[in-house]
Amino acid sequence: MSALYFKYQAFDAQGKVLNGQLSADTEREAVRILKGKNLTPVKIHETADTAEKIRRKRISQADVLDFTNGLCTLVEARVPIDRSLRLLEGITESPAMRELVVGLLREVKEGRSLAEAMEVHPRVFSKMYINIVRAGEEGGILDKMLPDLAEFLETSAKTRQAIISAMIYPIVLLITGVLSVVLLLVFVVPQFAAMFEDAGSEIPASAAFLLSLSGGIQSYGYLIIVFFGFLVFFWKRLDKEPASKLRKDGFLLSLPMMGTLILYKECAVFARTLGALLGAGIPLIRALRVSREVVGNTVLATHLVQVEEDVRGGAGLGASLEKTNQFPTLLHQLVAVGEESGRTANILIKTAATFDTTVRNQISSLVAALQPALIIILAIAVGGITITMLSAVFSMNAVDF
Numbered sequence: 263m264s265a266l267y268f269k270y271q272a273f274d275a276q277g278k279v280l281n282g283q284l285s286a287d288t289e290r291e292a293v294r295i296l297k298g299k300n301l302t303p304v305k306i307h308e309t310a311d312t313a314e315k316i317r318r319k320r321i322s323q324a325d326v327l328d329f330t331n332g333l334c335t336l337v338e339a340r341v342p343i344d345r346s347l348r349l350l351e352g353i354t355e356s357p358a359m360r361e362l363v364v365g366l367l368r369e370v371k372e373g374r375s376l377a378e379a380m381e382v383h384p385r386v387f388s389k390m391y392i393n394i395v396r397a398g399e400e401g402g403i404l405d406k407m408l409p410d411l412a413e414f415l416e417t418s419a420k421t422r423q424a425i426i427s428a429m430i431y432p433i434v435l436l437i438t439g440v441l442s443v444v445l446l447l448v449f450v451v452p453q454f455a456a457m458f459e460d461a462g463s464e465i466p467a468s469a470a471f472l473l474s475l476s477g478g479i480q481s482y483g484y485l486i487i488v489f490f491g492f493l494v495f496f497w498k499r500l501d502k503e504p505a506s507k508l509r510k511d512g513f514l515l516s517l518p519m520m521g522t523l524i525l526y527k528e529c530a531v532f533a534r535t536l537g538a539l540l541g542a543g544i545p546l547i548r549a550l551r552v553s554r555e556v557v558g559n560t561v562l563a564t565h566l567v568q569v570e571e572d573v574r575g576g577a578g579l580g581a582s583l584e585k586t587n588q589f590p591t592l593l594h595q596l597v598a599v600g601e602e603s604g605r606t607a608n609i610l611i612k613t614a615a616t617f618d619t620t621v622r623n624q625i626s627s628l629v630a631a632l633q634p635a636l637i638i639i640l641a642i643a644v645g646g647i648t649i650t651m652l653s654a655v656f657s658m659n660a661v662d663f
Contacts, residue, residue, distance in 0.1 A: 323422075331412050350363050377395045388556060410541060410542070508560050525589075528562050529590060530615075530618045554570065578598065
């Protein structure tokens with residue numbers, strides 16, 4: 263196990279205050295080392311270098327999924343948590359994830375539960391993840407909770423990867439096309455300017471426009487980069503203030519096609535999280551609070567606050583969702599059916615799968631329409647530049663003749 267460094271303040275046998283630093287695997291072991299030196303520790307804490315080491319390292323969702331699958335296998339085999347973590351430390355390939363497992367093992371050996379140890383790493387383990395682990399530990403059914411949690415993470419990862427894969431080709435096509443047009447304007451079009459000057463003939467209006475555009479890009483092209491950089495900064499800056507983020511998220515939801523995709527994506531996250539928590543035996547009010555916190559759109563999260571208040575007041579979940587007039591009809595109708603049949607958790611998870619499928623299908627349709635449109639637009643742009651400049655050259659030659 264990786265050794266940690268602790269700063270301490272202690273009294274020696276003569277009552278003199280000593281300050282120093284020592285290396286140990288755990289805080290308890292550090293105290294034991296100090297007592298072995300006839301020192302009475304007053305203060306002891308992990309140094310910032312080791313306390314923040316894991317937080318600074320990036321851990322991917324794939325690493326978390328591998329960790330969850332490994333822990334699930336070991337817990338189902340009735341291997342104790344501390345030994346499971348020690349085994350995972352030895353087989354984990356990612357250095358960052360290995361450090362995290364070491365930290366979890368250290369916390370567990372100090373007497374904390376696995377859920378409490380995970381709470382120290384909120385960037386890695388979501389509140390939904392921690393609550394399911396806590397419910398499994400409290401009920402003694404962690405071996406039953408972890409398989410569902412692993413399936414949840416795997417489904418979310420597949421959906422996210424499908425969206426990313428679908429968008430790669432259009433993005434590459436757009437970048438390639440824009441670069442082609444810029445290169446033509448910056449390096450090719452200016453060559454014609456010298457030709458026209460040598461000929462001394464009048465330049466056609468279309469060619470003159472392209473030459474002016476080329477000169478503008480050469481002189482002030484950096485301002486375009488600055489402008490787009492400012493837009494990105496301003497867009498991210500909107501997330502800093504709750505009021506501006508609320509307006510931004512409301513604007514995104516109001517977009518014709520993108521708004522529907524965002525709504526369905528957020529509903530899928532909400533339904534899957536709530537279904538997983540309810541399936542783990544977590545009370546509805548608590549599950550709603552956790553599910554609301556994993557929803558990224560603040561407009562929807564605000565409506566879910568009202569849903570939580572209505573449910574706390576005795577209203578049904580389906581009726582409360584319908585009352586907001588914000589969520590898809592399919593969601594609140596199926597939830598109402600689940601409440602009547604006592605199968606809310608299962609229906610929520612199936613509803614989430616339906617929303618995920620809808621999002622994937624809509625994105626696939628959008629990409630299928632976007633690809634030929636981009637190709638046509640870029641072909642018109644590149645072809646238009648080429649034909650305009652060549653036509654100007656031919657007309658100049660015709661006049662000379």
